[in-house]
Amino acid sequence: xxYNFATVFVFIVxxxxxxxxxxxxxxxxxxxxxxxxxxxxxxxxxLPEGSSWIRFNIxxxxxxxxxxxxxxxxxxxxxxAVVFKxxxxxxxxxxxxFVFILIxxxxxxxxxxxxxWEKPRIVPDQRYATVPQEAEAGELVA
Amino acid sequence: xxxxxxxxxxxLTNLVTSVNNLSETFTSFxxxxxxAIIITGLAAVLAxxxxxxxxxxxxxxxxxxxxxxxxTEIPLLKKIGHGWAQTLADAVxxxxxxxxxxxxxxxxxxxxxxFIVFAATLAAFAVLPFGKNxxxxxxxxxxxxxxxxxxxxVIGIILAGWSSNNKWSLFGAMRSAAxxxxxxxxxxxxxxxxxxxxxxxxxxxxxxxxxGGIHKWLIFQYFPFNLLAFLIFFIASLAELNRAPFDIxxxxxxxxxGFHTEYSGMKFAMFFLAEYANMFLVGVVIxxxxxxxxxxxxxxxLNGSAFFQVFWIAxxxxxxxxxxxxxxxxxPRVRVDQLMYTSWKVLTPFAFVAMFGVGLWMVLLK
Numbered sequence: 001x002x003y004n005f006a007t008v009f010v011f012i013v014x015x016x017x018x019x020x021x022x023x024x025x026x027x028x029x030x031x032x033x034x035x036x037x038x039x040x041x042x043x044x045x046x047l048p049e050g051s052s053w054i055r056f057n058i059x060x061x062x063x064x065x066x067x068x069x070x071x072x073x074x075x076x077x078x079x080x081a082v083v084f085k086x087x088x089x090x091x092x093x094x095x096x097x098f099v100f101i102l103i104x105x106x107x108x109x110x111x112x113x114x115x116x117w118e119k120p121r122i123v124p125d126q127r128y129a130t131v132p133q134e135a136e137a138g139e140l141v142a
Numbered sequence: 143x144x145x146x147x148x149x150x151x152x153x154l155t156n157l158v159t160s161v162n163n164l165s166e167t168f169t170s171f172x173x174x175x176x177x178a179i180i181i182t183g184l185a186a187v188l189a190x191x192x193x194x195x196x197x198x199x200x201x202x203x204x205x206x207x208x209x210x211x212x213x214t215e216i217p218l219l220k221k222i223g224h225g226w227a228q229t230l231a232d233a234v235x236x237x238x239x240x241x242x243x244x245x246x247x248x249x250x251x252x253x254x255x256x257f258i259v260f261a262a263t264l265a266a267f268a269v270l271p272f273g274k275n276x277x278x279x280x281x282x283x284x285x286x287x288x289x290x291x292x293x294x295x296v297i298g299i300i301l302a303g304w305s306s307n308n309k310w311s312l313f314g315a316m317r318s319a320a321x322x323x324x325x326x327x328x329x330x331x332x333x334x335x336x337x338x339x340x341x342x343x344x345x346x347x348x349x350x351x352x353x354g355g356i357h358k359w360l361i362f363q364y365f366p367f368n369l370l371a372f373l374i375f376f377i378a379s380l381a382e383l384n385r386a387p388f389d390i391x392x393x394x395x396x397x398x399x400g401f402h403t404e405y406s407g408m409k410f411a412m413f414f415l416a417e418y419a420n421m422f423l424v425g426v427v428i429x430x431x432x433x434x435x436x437x438x439x440x441x442x443x444l445n446g447s448a449f450f451q452v453f454w455i456a457x458x459x460x461x462x463x464x465x466x467x468x469x470x471x472x473x474p475r476v477r478v479d480q481l482m483y484t485s486w487k488v489l490t491p492f493a494f495v496a497m498f499g500v501g502l503w504m505v506l507l508k
Contacts, residue, residue: 007174007279008287011268014178015261018186019412023256026237026408039245041308042403060316063482067323070490074330078286078343081334084504085341092505096498103494106486115486117479 062114073102177278181267189418190229192463196418197228199464200471239407244307247404251305256405256412259298263416263423266291270426271345273436273451284345285337288427289330292382295420296322299401302413306404314400317390317478322382324485329378331493335371335500336360336431349435356439361432367499372432374493376462379424381485383417386470390478421463429458 080087080095109115194209201208209225219226243252269284271277281287296319303315337343339360340351352358361372381388390400402413429435435458436451438444445451476484 001282003170004279004281006170007177008265008268008281010171010174011178011181011278012261012265014175014182015264016257018182018264019257019260022237022412023241023253023408026239026241030238030240030407032240034240034242036245038242041244041246041306042310056312056316060320063320063324066486067327070327071330074327074334077331077334078337081337082341082343084338084501089505092501096501099494099497106490110487115482117482 059117066109066114069105070102073099178268181278182264185264185267185419185422186415188422189415190233192418192421193232193414194226194229195463196467196470198224199467203468203471233411236407236411241407241409242404244404246307248305248307251301252404253409255298255302255305256409256416257298258301259295260412260416260419262291262294262298263420266423267419269345270423271349271430271435272426272455273448276436276448276452277346280344280346283343285333285343285348285431288423289326289333292420292423293322293326295416302405303401306401308404311401311403314390314403318384318401321384321388321390321478321481321485324482325378325381325388325489328374328485328489328493329382331490331497332371332375332378333431335368335493335496338497338500338504339363339368345430345435349430349437352434353437353445355441356434359432359434359439364500364503367496367503368432370492370496371500372428374489374496375431376428378485378489379428380466380469381481383420383424383466385417385421385466387473387476388481389470389475390481421466422459425459425462425466426455428462429455433458433462 076098077095080091084091198208209228210223212225212228212231213220213223214227243249266288268279269277269281269287271280299318299322300315303311303313303318306312336348340348342348342351348360352360356362360368362368380386402410405413434454436455438450438454444454
């Protein structure tokens with residue numbers, strides 16, 4: 001089995017090597033004429049406004065977090081699935097209880113609206129408005 | 143467990159060792175390297191064929207003919223016609239193109255991204271069974287390994303988008319990451335259904351379970367739950383490949399080229415190749431898991447030699463790829479919130495239903 005994993009490692013190395021060889025080959029025979037216009041950031045002809053390394057919307061983080069929880073659940077499900085044929089009803093019921101608890105989690109996230117891509121835009125109550133809408137600029141709404 | 147052709151056939155290794163006075167590890171390494179080189183070449187050629195097929199199939203579906211001009215003067219090959227050398231010409235063009243790295247970009251990460259994307263995609267080819275003894279590396283955790291290594295592609299994509307220092311690239315990369323990651327869940331759950339039915343993560347075992355004729359293919363077992371798992375995995379794999387109708391990350395008309403906007407020349411070619419190699423990988427994985435792998439649908443007829451086994455798996459993989467291309471040129475692109483809705487609110491619940499159904503069936507009736 002160690003031999004098989006070593007084969008896989010050699011594969012990964014060769015994959016990287018393949019890319020390296022191709023890039024080097026390209027570097028040897030390509031033209032190189034870097035002028036400032038070519039090296040500027042592409043934005044359909046406009047001049048880009050500020051760096052793009054700024055904060056982006058939190059919904060990506062929320063999706064990643066939910067993914068992480070379910071991925072850990074799946075990691076626990078893999079070994080169970082492999083030996084499932086030899087186990088009986090008890091193991092099945094036990095694992096289904098575990099899955100059910102996590103499905104309750106999915107339902108909670110669903111109902112709470114964390115799976116929505118577009119959060120409903122809440123109009124701030126005039127009495128309690130502190131930060132004006134325009135001050136929320138500077139955040140990517142992707 | 144089938145003995146892989148390229149693995150430690152120790153008598154042969156000993157023979158070479160005694161004859162050439164090389165160390166045993168070096169000879170083993172030679173065999174591994176040989177396998178790696180063959181499969182790398184195969185993946186690259188298949189990716190090029192995939193590009194050509196895509197252009198021709200999309201053309202015919204849109205009632206035009208696609209590339210027809212590019213040809214050679216070599217007499218036999220010239221007869222093939224139909225612009226077969228188009229991809230070759232494209233490859234040469236990309237080799238000769240200047241590699242423009244924007245001033246504002248992070249140069250090292252910009253260089254690293256194609257390596258990660260391509261190496262991760264290629265590494266998954268190591269466990270694919272192309273025949274009874276034609277596996278490079280017969281891992282006992284083959285399926286788990288494929289899922290794991292395909293997830294590395296997300297890292298490469300995010301690196302590509304981030305390092306380009308371009309808002310379009312960043313949008314494309316983050317959306318692509320969110321998409322791939324969201325569809326991992328239903329895909330893995332659908333795989334769990336297969337693993338439960340077979341009882342092993344080894345791809346060779348999974349194919350062995352399905353040999354004996356078309357009625358033994360996993361897509362027809364435990365009806366309708368395995369069919370549901372097949373559909374879920376197929377749809378999820380479309381999203382993992384960033385292919386239409388889930389191709390927002392590369393939405394040509396919306397965010398230019400998404401995460402590979404700032405890539406030109408060979409680096410772009412690496413992303414491109416990785417996508418089509420990945421498509422072939424998914425085709426072979428789906429064929430192996432659900433459609434019987436290298437075994438013939440007629441049972442023992444046309445099942446004997448390695449030639450037929452490779453023929454069957456190639457046929458099935460290309461059929462899957464054809465359906466994927468068909469869907470690309472038929473369906474419109476989904477919006478990003480519709481995509482998230484599909485993954486979390488449609489596919490995941492159905493995947494849980496499939497898993498529950500198969501589990502209950504196996505426990506109560508077997």
